[in-house]
Amino acid sequence: MTKQKSLIGTELDCITKHIEFTHLKNLEASKSVGHDLIKNLPSFVYGNLVNSEKIYKILHLNSKHVLLSRESIFTHRNLKIGESVNIRTFLREAYEQQASSNPIGFIILESIGSVDEDIAFYCERVLAVRGGFSRGRS
Amino acid sequence: MKKYWDDVEIGHSLVALTRPPVSRVQLAHFAAATDDFSALHLDDEFAKSAGFGSVFAHNLIVLGLSQDALKAFAYNMTIVSHSGTFLRLTWPGDILSARGVILRRYHKHDEYRIQFSLWVENQNSDLIMRGQATALLFKNAHDQTRHGREMPTVSQPAHEAFIERCERVLQQSQSHKSPLEKELA
Numbered sequence: 597m598t599k600q601k602s603l604i605g606t607e608l609d610c611i612t613k614h615i616e617f618t619h620l621k622n623l624e625a626s627k628s629v630g631h632d633l634i635k636n637l638p639s640f641v642y643g644n645l646v647n648s649e650k651i652y653k654i655l656h657l658n659s660k661h662v663l664l665s666r667e668s669i670f671t672h673r674n675l676k677i678g679e680s681v682n683i684r685t686f687l688r689e690a691y692e693q694q695a696s697s698n699p700i701g702f703i704i705l706e707s708i709g710s711v712d713e714d715i716a717f718y719c720e721r722v723l724a725v726r727g728g729f730s731r732g733r734s
Numbered sequence: 735m736k737k738y739w740d741d742v743e744i745g746h747s748l749v750a751l752t753r754p755p756v757s758r759v760q761l762a763h764f765a766a767a768t769d770d771f772s773a774l775h776l777d778d779e780f781a782k783s784a785g786f787g788s789v790f791a792h793n794l795i796v797l798g799l800s801q802d803a804l805k806a807f808a809y810n811m812t813i814v815s816h817s818g819t820f821l822r823l824t825w826p827g828d829i830l831s832a833r834g835v836i837l838r839r840y841h842k843h844d845e846y847r848i849q850f851s852l853w854v855e856n857q858n859s860d861l862i863m864r865g866q867a868t869a870l871l872f873k874n875a876h877d878q879t880r881h882g883r884e885m886p887t888v889s890q891p892a893h894e895a896f897i898e899r900c901e902r903v904l905q906q907s908q909s910h911k912s913p914l915e916k917e918l919a
Contacts, residue, residue, distance in 0.1 A: 622767035
């Protein structure tokens, strides 16, 4: 059994992130448009609030080989400047598939973000590991 | 543009949203905004050593463009879910266009929901991302007045179902032990 498979169902990370004005300012600049500064953190970036570096380390993944394959966000509450969000990330699945020449590993992560113990979002993220788990090892 | 559920129909399209070419400065800003400083998006030499021709864009920039297209469709819409599957990489200089169409329009738990099919293409009409989103709208101006809000909010039953789903994830994880934990237990 690979290291990744042995960790299925476990919590990989728990982190608290503070939503700062600079996050929104940079996000606005990154879009190259001049409309008014956004007030809430847009939901499409919620999944990136996790500590990817730590998660890759725990899963023995080399960041050179990891690509974001799919992202799904479900949210009932906006994250605003000044709020602190607690995010817990779990490994739901890890498997390999044979592509045309090389295997590809797939990692499915689930993250749940809460503000003051009130669940704010659920994010499912699928990572593709080029070359599979053995080649994509850190 | 402000819209109500009564104004929209299945098959209505989002106005295509096209941005200027993706730049390396944009990638640096996005990295700072999301704390995603992966060298694959910032350092050409690193990206080349990983087998890519150069740095490439964070896929979430593509998802963000499709979210902006949704917001341009109706700024008073509350997006409750949004997903994207990334099919190709986006390179500096690429020009992305986000498009979408209404797939479903339904009433559930006193909510007026619409479901979109979304996709993003580059300047060569290559499909970069396909996805879906579900959003809430007020039924009409009278419905908005009745609720006394700018934006529709999720109903109590829908919120409870969401919380239940999240709590199931938390419980399943707590009850699952890794082989090492089982060995030590």
